[in-house]
Amino acid sequence: MESQRTFLLIGLLLVSFLLFSEWQDEQAQSKAEPSAVTQVATSPSNTDQADIPASSEADVPVAQTQAVRSVITVSTDVLAVKIDTKGGDIVEAKLLQHAETHGSDIPYLLLGEFDGKQYLAQSGLIGLNGPDASSAGRPVYQTEQSAYTLSGDELRVPLSYVDSKGVQFTKTFVFKAGKYDVSMEYDVVNATDNPVQVQLYTQIKRSAQDKDSMVDQTYLGTAYGTQDEPYEKYSFDEMREANLNKNTLGGYVSFIQHYFVSAWVPKQDINNTIYTSIRNNQGIIGAKGEPVNIQANSEAKLSAIYYMGPKDTDALEALHDDLDLTVDYGWLWFISQPLLVLLKMLYGILGNWGLAIIGITILVKTLLYPLTKAQYTSMAKMRALQPKMQQLKERYGDDRQKFGQAMMEMYRKEKVNPMGGCFPLLLQMPIFLALFYVFLESTELRHAEFGLWLTDLSAMDPYYVLPILFGASMFLTQKLQPMTITDPMQQKMMTYMPVVFSIFFIWFPSGLVLYWLVSNLISIAQMLIIYRGMEKKGIKVRD
Known part of the structure; x- marks a missing residue:
């Protein structure tokens, strides 16, 4: 056994090399991520109708509401967000408490559109009468203000839209002080004499990041959780091979990267369909809820939660029991978490x-x-x-x-x-x-x-x-x-x-x-x- 110490040190060197490779991968990944110092598009985002998930055949006429498409800004103590009034998508998010680089005064850019690449949070209503399923394109919402600033514990940002039949849709984002999670609420008022059917979808869209070398990132992509699978990664390569299509009670979808995560958490007491798609090197992961029938002269409420911020295990677990698993400690998570x-x-x-x-x-x-x-x-x-x-x-x-x-x-x-x-x-x-x-x-x-x-x-x-x-x-x-x-x-x-x-x-x-x-x-x-x-x-x- 004379060589046991040599064997151990060689093994230790091998493990160190693997760890070093992993750290290098993470560093390469973070360099490939959005940078706030990059020129960010100030015009409304390109929210293509082809991004919208398929639903049952839609029969939505051309909208009655005529609004000018614009981008509204929302400021809280931890977030600086831009929302495109077309579709009501979150097209930019800066994390005010996290610097782009060490010692920098520039906040970290998590979501954005830059250099032909996108990272967006999308949501809407499809179904037979959902406005996002209209052949005329996604709805353009109206807002009372072009800029909103949090001054208390809560800030509500409502976006309104009325279709040609007179159905009223109000999409409200609810921001809270010190929080990176945002509630998204839909109020649908059917003041007509006929029933309507809508279906909520929430999704994350991001440009695929291909590996350029052996030291490029090992993983930068989507992850999801279902009732039976608490945490599963689904890479861009897997998207290219086959679209994900899973039914589950509750669940979540997310996009993970070094130190930060964005995630949609739909209502946990309904059945959701988790799906993926990829087109023009744009990867999408999302969740569709159940179709909701709204009778004549009645209304309905639909909601989901969107998180955009650091990998804070406590904050993530508070939103979903398994969402903290997006802080990926590998197979030794049961040791890492107590540590x-x-x-x-x-x-x-x-x-x-x-x-x-x-x-x-x-x-x-x-x-x-x-x-x-x-x-x-x-x-x-x-x-x-x-x-x-x-x-x-x-x-x-x-x-x-x-x-x-x-x-x-x-x-x-x-x-x-x-x-x-x-x-x-x-x-x-x-x-x-x-x-x-x-x-x-x-x-x-x-x-x-x-x-x-x-x-x-x-x-x-x-x-x-x-x-x-x-x-x-x-x-x-x-x-x-x-x-x-x-x-x-x-x-x-x-x-x-x-x-x-x-x-x-x-x-x-x-x-x-x-x-x-x-x-x-x-x-x-x-x-x-x-x-x-x-x-x-x-x-x-x-x-």
Whole structure:
């Protein structure tokens, strides 16, 4: 088992490479996302009639209301939104509490139309008498104001439309202070002598982003949830192969990206059809509700909720039990989510995300101390058995079978597990991976400052201080550990391993490197304590 430590470090390097690739993918993805510094179209968006989902055959005459198409603006304490009066689509959304880049005064642009690309939130009424199903095109709503500003806890933005039969449609967006979710309410008043039928649809439209290279984003696309599938991704490539068509009670549709998400949550007590389509490199995911029959001289209300903002797990879960899964922690989500809760608690106490990372590292290393002790104890015992191991090699020469049997018998008598140094480290890897996704996915760490030169824990260390310190701590750890490797080539590999990791970690987010550095420093302290105790018992640990 001389090469077990080399095997572990190579495995660790491989895992680090995979994590680095994932982080690079996320960075490439974020660069491909909308940028507020890009010229944004100020004219009404191109909401093509072909975007509207199919419904039962429509019989909607040319509208009676004649309105001039325009774009109205809505401002709250967290959102700056533009709504196209044609169709009542949200065609632009800026997040006022999130900067485009670190230190910038320009708010982050989540939705918009720029450079021939679109990212819109659409909604409307189809069905036999839905205005959005008219052959004349989507309705142009009328508004009392061209600009709305939130001054209290709630802001209502009504858009009205009357068709040629006299059916009145009022589409109202309800904004709330401090909230990124917007309620969309339809009031349909049928003042005619005949029944009408409408069907609510809500959808998100975005230009497909193709991969340009191996380091381009691994995923930038849609996701949905149904009664049976809490969270499923559906990529642009999957859209090109087949359109999604699923019936479910409740559900949601979303578009996810690094740190941010937009999602429609329809009413959860009705059956909805989740669908996708793609045309001219424009991908759409949406949900259609059930057809609603409105009798003569009566009215009906239809509604849905749209979220456009950061991946805030608490806010998302409040809208839908499974919507927080769009904060994608991978298959280790059951570890990542508690770690994020713990990280937030520490931030609430310490008031600094860097200190919170140090605090969670201390807690994790303390909880894993029994595994760490088992790991270092096993390595020390293996080191103490090296003279006996050499004797067995000399005794049995090239007879590998007898040597193996004798070696296992020696392990049994000495009560040493040859894999005892591997298993504890392997058991710690899921926690490290889970923390990696916490640092990668959590919006709270975007542009989070620590102090001094570390002004953004989600970005690489600009002066490479942490990677260098990490390499030094790894080198010191190697010097303190009992050496069980006798092969000169493997020893040389071990010598250069800290240099390789230091170079490799240059491109890692500084928050993750901070975690590893502190983890190494704590491991060194724990190692010294464990070895001192073993040496007191007469067990030789180091030369």
